[in-house]
Amino acid sequence: MEKKELRIGLIGYQFMGKAHSHAYRDIPFFFDVEAKPVLKVVCGRNEEAVQQAAEKMGFESYETDWRKVVERDDIDVIDIVTPNNTHAEIAIAAAKAGKHVITEKPLAMNLDEAQRMHAAVTENHVIHMVCHNYRYVPAVQLAKQLVASGKLGEIYHFRARYLQDFIMSPSFPLTWRLDQKVSGSGALGDIAAHSLDIARFLVGEINEVVATAKTFIKERPIGSMTGGLSAKVSEGKMAPVTVDDATAIIAKFENGALGTFEATRFAGGNRNRNEFEINGEHGSVRWNMENMNQLEVYFAHDEEGLQGFRTIDVTEASHPYVGSYWAAGHMIGYEHTFIHLLYEFLQGIARGEQPKPDFADGLRNQAVLTAIEQSIQQQRWVNVEELLVKS
Amino acid sequence: MEKKELRIGLIGYQFMGKAHSHAYRDIPFFFDVEAKPVLKVVCGRNEEAVQQAAEKMGFESYETDWRKVVERDDIDVIDIVTPNNTHAEIAIAAAKAGKHVITEKPLAMNLDEAQRMHAAVTENHVIHMVCHNYRYVPAVQLAKQLVASGKLGEIYHFRARYLQDFIMSPSFPLTWRLDQKVSGSGALGDIAAHSLDIARFLVGEINEVVATAKTFIKERPIGSMTGGLSAKVSEGKMAPVTVDDATAIIAKFENGALGTFEATRFAGGNRNRNEFEINGEHGSVRWNMENMNQLEVYFAHDEEGLQGFRTIDVTEASHPYVGSYWAAGHMIGYEHTFIHLLYEFLQGIARGEQPKPDFADGLRNQAVLTAIEQSIQQQRWVNVEELLVKS
Amino acid sequence: MEKKELRIGLIGYQFMGKAHSHAYRDIPFFFDVEAKPVLKVVCGRNEEAVQQAAEKMGFESYETDWRKVVERDDIDVIDIVTPNNTHAEIAIAAAKAGKHVITEKPLAMNLDEAQRMHAAVTENHVIHMVCHNYRYVPAVQLAKQLVASGKLGEIYHFRARYLQDFIMSPSFPLTWRLDQKVSGSGALGDIAAHSLDIARFLVGEINEVVATAKTFIKERPIGSMTGGLSAKVSEGKMAPVTVDDATAIIAKFENGALGTFEATRFAGGNRNRNEFEINGEHGSVRWNMENMNQLEVYFAHDEEGLQGFRTIDVTEASHPYVGSYWAAGHMIGYEHTFIHLLYEFLQGIARGEQPKPDFADGLRNQAVLTAIEQSIQQQRWVNVEELLVKS
Amino acid sequence: MEKKELRIGLIGYQFMGKAHSHAYRDIPFFFDVEAKPVLKVVCGRNEEAVQQAAEKMGFESYETDWRKVVERDDIDVIDIVTPNNTHAEIAIAAAKAGKHVITEKPLAMNLDEAQRMHAAVTENHVIHMVCHNYRYVPAVQLAKQLVASGKLGEIYHFRARYLQDFIMSPSFPLTWRLDQKVSGSGALGDIAAHSLDIARFLVGEINEVVATAKTFIKERPIGSMTGGLSAKVSEGKMAPVTVDDATAIIAKFENGALGTFEATRFAGGNRNRNEFEINGEHGSVRWNMENMNQLEVYFAHDEEGLQGFRTIDVTEASHPYVGSYWAAGHMIGYEHTFIHLLYEFLQGIARGEQPKPDFADGLRNQAVLTAIEQSIQQQRWVNVEELLVKS
Structure with missing residues (x-):
């Protein structure tokens, strides 16, 4: 019996486009996925560049106008990896066209967009992530299992830091990631957004936040991204940086836990230090993307005198997802996060089940981001729930 | 020629009393101190216990009333290691009696006390710490050298966490450390105070703060400390916990740096994780009391491709203080922090020079603590400078 | 212009078969390789299993007799991932058929096989790895650059450990990896072989060795591998383990360096701890597969007082190979080692240049393994060079 | 009731003299020792230096001839911290004079000396360590408890490395530590001796060894130690280094465990990396002097999927010795190893019980060192038991 195929239309082809394409290619190799992805079309505005990308990444065709992709009959899935200010329009059009849709994070530029996006996917009954x-x-999945099973007991603390340093040089150019109109925010939407989503995933909803932000370098030469997190100066002209370089947040969770968050692109020596720690009544977990295959776990009920954080290599056959790869102790890397997420997306579509995180998560995350932005501007505590009610 | 002697009167004899006494004994063994400490008298209210302590720790005599110690002619130095609510009265009396004075941290219960203490020591021209x-x-001293030398450039970030877990069990009793009337605050004054002092030492003055606090266990059986951070329940009766179990703080420094702080006694598995990281324009430093002899240092100007945090064993002859001990790579422990600080105290007295941190630091730290307390109560940003001006 | 294609015939399809297949698929996605691999045929004795593997891994066809694959005109490359006792026969046949050939390590079962294999590939002018x-x-490539550039100066020490624990349970079955007739040896050929090859790569030739070996569990139930390093008992019968569980080796390098090696499958808690340290006149490097993206580097000429091992995230665009992936600080995993090696293999074939490690390395490695085996049996130092001359 | 006093005569006053003196001073402060040490006399050949040392370290008097100390009636204990070639003569004289005796390691220069020393202390019924x-x-004591309790099961592996770098510069002078006539050996007797003693302590007797040694720098300027591990060149003249810079050893234990050892002073960046790992049937332990308060422990019987090395802060009240210090999570340093050992020595004398490690251990260690030396010279495996029988 032939497997169902899911024909992918990828809008965008840079850092995240590469990550998603690679994942689609790898999924059937490692997993028994119920619907096989087909790399049908990739879309970008620069024809020469998108053509090269199509060839390199293995797409059957390319387009230069995303509307054409959304309209094509031979496309089942729209995958959006373009800058943040384009997510809403594309996703809504895709949903209306009956396509399943996934977007890069953050979901939207603001709460209004997020709500319209969420409405579009639910009204049109498409699968969304x-x-x-x-x-x-x-x-991180193992951490989730530990929390969900009650092994950590009541959660007291969630603390997260996401530290990068790729824009510390004053000569790093002003690209879309530093332009508020395109990206919405800086460290906040780009990396704090990840920590906040993990917090919601592992601990629960955030009720109230207070935050501040800093832009250490106020003006930069105009330029553009060149792949990954690299960029080049495109002209001599300077322009003001309109996003935060760093954001610090204190949060209160619905369940009483206390959250602290910090995201910065000015933490020299930290290339991509994405880390969190959870402290609960019966135990703690610590994780750090730099050693992404390891989870440190502490159990208060271990024998007295022999208590301590265990460093678990999350590479056993019994651990989430990794049984499909190599052998215990054989590490996997960054790209596998996309493999697992997109595997769940494809499975969800094949089975008609909505996987997580979906647009409802994206919306809730957006509300948290909006609350943080208001807190920064107004220098006060902001209630997340009230924002959602108001809007 | 005989060395000058400094006759010590120690008020209190528990955890910190032991640490200070030991330090006085060790200083002349390791350092060429210009004034030799003499353990003259130790003071405590329980006669049997203080007598035993005197014998064990090597004091010539004991008293049960601190006023007698302050009045004694044969005492040059009053060292106060009693609970926080007694610091002010003793220190002011000591200063008025012309004794040099050192107190455990935090300096005082509130800003008013701190100001009166500061006035007393300055008016009476005694040395104070x-x-x-x-x-x-x-x-930490090496970190200071790096900041002071400009090797890190402009400072962007200071982030600190002080994580403990010794009161997580609901059966841990309500001792003075959990009683607001005696301790002033909980994790805030006990451990966040350390991080805040280090922040001021390494980065500069804090201007503005926002904070929140949590008390996870609201009621505990009444009890008392039994040495170190251990305690025993003294009676069946329960009483409300009146201090914070955890506090989270965001701070803005005068020089533009962004500070984040978290202090908790509910971080399971973290016995005494006192850590900070500084990110500057040209480099970063990381430190953690659990590996107190190591400083991690990153220099942005290291050769490209060979950049990374260096783990420096701060045990070389050229490093601050450690040349007086063993050999490179031979670790020292917690008690040496007291040896170094009290060495500077004795040297300061011998030379008539005021060492740091002094009561002016204590006062400024108190203003920061007060601002944090107000921010917690009033749920808003509080300006530190304004507090000092107002009071 | 169409790229040259290289049609791959893969002999074997289990753990290593999966790793090689995946690598061939990924190479053109990440690298501009001059010859594109085509997954033409995979070969295995169990028809049902090999058919499934072909489908899963993306091969166009399958065979059950390796001889047929070697004979096929539409095959350019023979890739051998079968147990060690089959390498020689297949590789020699492939070379004689004019196919380029790559085998899993160790090259052969003994020195004689290795020499015949080396002769076959050189006489038939095929590319071999x-x-x-x-x-x-x-x-590891960065470590090589540091050694080669002279930045570490004269090399004094190479020390390596390869620690696993997957066969510690007495109920782990006797599979081909524990059967001397099929595998040649145990921890020695399976994992010490990797450390010895890295030693030769980074430091130079090994002249003389002394070694010992232990088999802690002498008898096991008969069984078979089930993927990765997992296995299942196939029948109740017990049989003697005929390979080493652990081997310890001291080695003298031609250039005067002192080498120590230990390989074991009985180091509980170490799933796959493959680590080495090099100490040279001017610096040191340390590496550990558990954190495979990091290299720790020490330079003796760093400023006094600021010396220490740097932890370098080897994920920068300037580092070997990783510029083709994500962004600085974004980790890669185990499978990328195969991607890089097979990329060099394909490039070598496309350009007619012999990449390393080749059969000459395999032969030299085999001589070291043989010397170690003799040293274990005869309980004496054995000279590697003499073995090569003698044979 | 007055406590018994033990009057100490310390022979030698440099690095180890300082460590021992400090320990004697600290023992009654921290522990309820049954016999109080009195620092009676310190002995050294250089009168000015020893007089200063006596004052600094708190000795009542000094001598310049060790024979006088041994003869003095007011001395109960002879503590020998002079270079290795003097241990035998002093210890034997002390034992004959009825003094309890402790020497720095290694016990002796050779097996004959060690046997005569052992005979002297046993014949004269003095306590010895x-x-x-x-x-x-x-x-390390906790590791011992784990092994002794059977929690690790049968022991398979002991692997140790002791890495230093203090003599790597060719300009580091030839001091007594590099002169075979005074020190007996280099890295072997100085640091491998520690690892070998720990191996015997934790695993059991060593039966057979094979080893090799290297002297990387063959000639150095003559000089002398200046405290700790520092030294100064005393004259321009060069002299040959007569000891090993590095030694590598493979050992077979009586109980079937496999041991590997490496000791070197040429491991750049490793100031004092003294580490070991034990792998047993049911678990493993890892320890490293650089983080001396932590023990990493793995239990094979932990729940599947949650297994991993636990990092235990060995600072709890329930842990060996540390209950006498500060509080959980408060680190102790190098000097405490001497406090604990000398505490046991004093307790042993007070109670008339022989503590460990004693001269019988020293003798057995010496036999292992001698076997290693013979193995190095003769390039063959050497049996330790046979040496003891023969001699």
């Missing part, structure tokens, strides 16, 4: 890929690190 | 011992870890 | 994949970890 | 201080790290 937002690509908070760090949920799908096996060690 | 507040025992923020973590400043005197050699690795 | 032996799959010592750990050479191709970017951090 | 050899100062293998690393046994007395609390984490």
Whole structure:
């Protein structure tokens, strides 16, 4: 029997486009997925570049106008990896066209967009996801199992830091990631968004936040991204940086836990230090993307005198997802987060079941981001629930 | 020629009393101190216990009323290691009696006390210190040298966490450390105070704060400390916990740096994780009391491709203080923080020079603590400078 | 212009078969390789299993007799991932048929086989490699650059440990990996072989060895591998283990360096701890597969007082191979070692240049393994060079 | 009731003299020792230096001839911290004079000396110890408890490395530590001796060894130690280094365990990396002097999927010795190893019980060292038991 095929239309082809394409290619190799992805079309505005990308990444065709992709009959899935200010329009059009849809995070530029996007996918009964890929690190999934099973007891603390340093040089150009109109925010939407999603995934809803933000370098030469997190100066002209370089947040969770978050692109020496710790009544977990295959776990009920954080290599056959790979102790890397998330997306479509994180998560995350932005501007505590009610 | 002697009167004899006494004994063994400490008298209210302590710790005599110690002619130095609500009265009396004075941290219960204490020591021209011992870890001193030399450039971030877990069990009793009337606050004054002092030492003055606090266990059986951080239940009766179990703080520094702080006694598995990281324009440092002899240092100007945090064993002859001990790679422990601080105290007295951190630091730290308390109560940003001006 | 294609015939399809197939699929996605691999045929004795493997891994066809694959005109490359006792026959036949050939390590069962294999590939002018994949970890390549550039100066020490624990349970069955007739040896050929190859790669030739070996569990139930390093008992019968569970080796290098090696499958808690340290006149490097993206580097000429091992995330665009992936700080995993090695293999074929490690390395490695085996049996130092001359 | 006093005569006053003196001073402060040490006399050949040392370290008097100390009626204990070639003569004289005796390690220069020393202390019924201080790290004591309780099961592996770098510069002078006539050997007797003693302590007797040694720098300027592990060149003249810079050893234990050892002073960046790992049937332990308060422990019987090395802070009240210090999570340093060992020495004398490690251990250690030396010279396996029988 032939497997169902899902024909992918990928809108965008840079850092995240590469990550998603690779994942689609790898999924059937490693997993018994019920619907096989077909790399049908990739879309970008620069024809020469998108053509090259199509060839390199193995797409059957390319387009330069995303509307054409959304309209094509031979496309089942729209995968959006373009800058943040384009997510809403594309996703809504895709949903209306009956396509299943996944977007890179953050879902939207603001709460209004997020709500319209959420309405579109639910009204049109398509499967939808937002690509908070760090949920799908096996060690993070194991942390989820520990929390869900009650092994950590009541949760007291969630603390997260996401530290990068790729824009510390004043000569790093002002790209879309530093332009508020395109990206919505800086460290906040780009990386704090990941920590906040993990917090919601592992601990629960955030009720109230207070935050501040800093832009250390106020003006930069105009330029563009060149792949990954690299960029080049495109002209001599300077322009003001309109996003935060760093954001610090204190949060109160619905269940009484206390959350602290910090996200910065000015933490020299930390290339991509995405880390969190949870402390509960009966135990703690610690995780750090730099050693992404390891989860540190403490159990208060271990024998007295022999208590301590265990460093678990989350690479056993019994651990989430990793049984499909190599052998215990054989590490996997960053790209596997996309493999796992997109595997769940494909499975969800094949089975007609909505996987997580979906647009409802994206919307709730957006409300948290909006609350943080208001807190930064107004220098006060902001209630997340009230924002959702008001809007 | 005989060395000058400094006759010590120690008020209190528990955890910190032991740490201070031991330090006085060790100082002349390891350092060429210009004034030799003499353990003259130790003071406590329980005669049997203080007599035993005197014998064990090597004091010539004991008293049960601190006023007698302050009045004694044969005492040059009053060292106060009693609970926080007694610091002010003793220190002011000591200063008025012309004794040099050192107190455990935090300096006082509130800003008013702190100001009166500061006035007393300055008016009476005695040498004064507040025992923020973590400043005197050699690795922290090395961090100070790096900041002061400009090797890190402009400072962008200071982030600190002080994580403990010794009161997580609901059966841990309500001792003075959990009683607001005696301790002033919980995790805030006990451990966040250390991080805040280090922040001021390494980065500069804090201007503005926002904070929140949590008390996870609201009621405990009444009891008392039994040494170190251990305690025993003294009676069946329950009483409300009146201090914070955990506090989270965001701070803005005068020089533009962004600070984040978290202190908790509910971080299971973290016995005494006192850690900070500084990110500057040209480099970063990381430190953690669990590996107190190591400083991690990153220099942005290291050769490309060979950049990374260096783990420096701060045990070389050229490093602060440690040349007086063993050999490179031979670790020192917690008690040496007191040795170094009290060495500077004795040297300061001998030379008539005021060492740091002094009561002015204690006062400024108190203003920060007060601002944090107000921020917690009033759920808003509080300006530290304004508090100092107002009071 | 169409790229040259290289049609792959893969002999074997289990753990290593999966790793090689995946690598061939990924190479053109990430690298601009001059010859594109085509997954033409996979071969295995169990028809049902090999058919499934072909489908899963994306091969166009399958065979059950390796001789047929070697004879096929539409095959350019023979890739051998079958147990060690089959390498020689297949590789020699492939070379004689004019196919380029790569085998899993160790090259052969003994020195005689290795010499015949080396003769076959050189006489038939085909490109040949032996799959010592750990050479191709970017951090190991960076270590090589540091040694080659003279930055470490004269090399004094190489010390390596390869620790696993997957056969510690007495109920783990006797599979081919524990049967001397099929595998040649146990921990020695399976994992020490990797450390010895890295030693030769980074430091130079090994002249003389002394070694001992232990088999802690002498008898096991008969069984078979089930993928990765897992296995199942196939029948109740017990049989003697005929290979080493652990081997310890001291080695003298031609250039005067002192080498120590230990390989064991009985180091509980170490799933796959493959680590080495090099100490040279001017610096040291440390590496550990558990954190495979990091290289720790020490430079003796760093400023006094600021010396220490740097932890380098070998994920920068300037580092070997990783520029083709994600962004600095984004980790890669185990499978990339195969991607890099097989990329070099394909490039070598496309350009007619012999890449490393080749059959000459395999032969030299085999001589070291043989010397170690003799040393274990005869309880004496054995000279590697003499073995090569003698044979 | 007055406590018994034990009057100490310390022979030698440099690095180890300082460590021992400090320990004697600290023992009654921290522990309820049954016999109080009195620092009666310190002895050294350089009168000015020894007089200063006496004052600094708190000795009542000094001598320049050790024979006088041994003869003095007011001395109960002779503590020998002079270079290795003087241990035998002093210890034997002390024993004959009825003094309890402790020497720094290694016990002697050779097996004959060790046997005569052992005979002298047993014939004269004095208490005796050899100062293998690393046994007395609390984490090492905890490891001992784990092994002794059977929690690790049958022991398969002991692997140790002791890495230093203090003599790597060719300009580091030839001091007594590099002169075979005074020190007996280099890295072998100085640091491998510690690892070998820990191996015997934790695993059991060593039966057979094979080893090799290297001297990387053959000639150095003549000089002398200046405290700790520092030294200064005393004259321009060069002289040959007569000891090993590095030694590598493979050992077979009586109980079937496999041992590997490496000791070197040429491991750049490793100031004092003294580490070991034990793998047993049911678990493993890892320890490293650089983080001396932590023991990593793995239990094979932990729940599947949650297995991993636990990092235990060996600072709890329930852990060996540390209950006498500060509080959980408060680190102790190198000097405490001497405090614990000398505490046991004093307790042993007070109670008339022989503590460990004693001269019998020193003798057995010497036999292992001698076997290693013979193995190095003769390039063959050497049986330890046979040496003891023969001699």
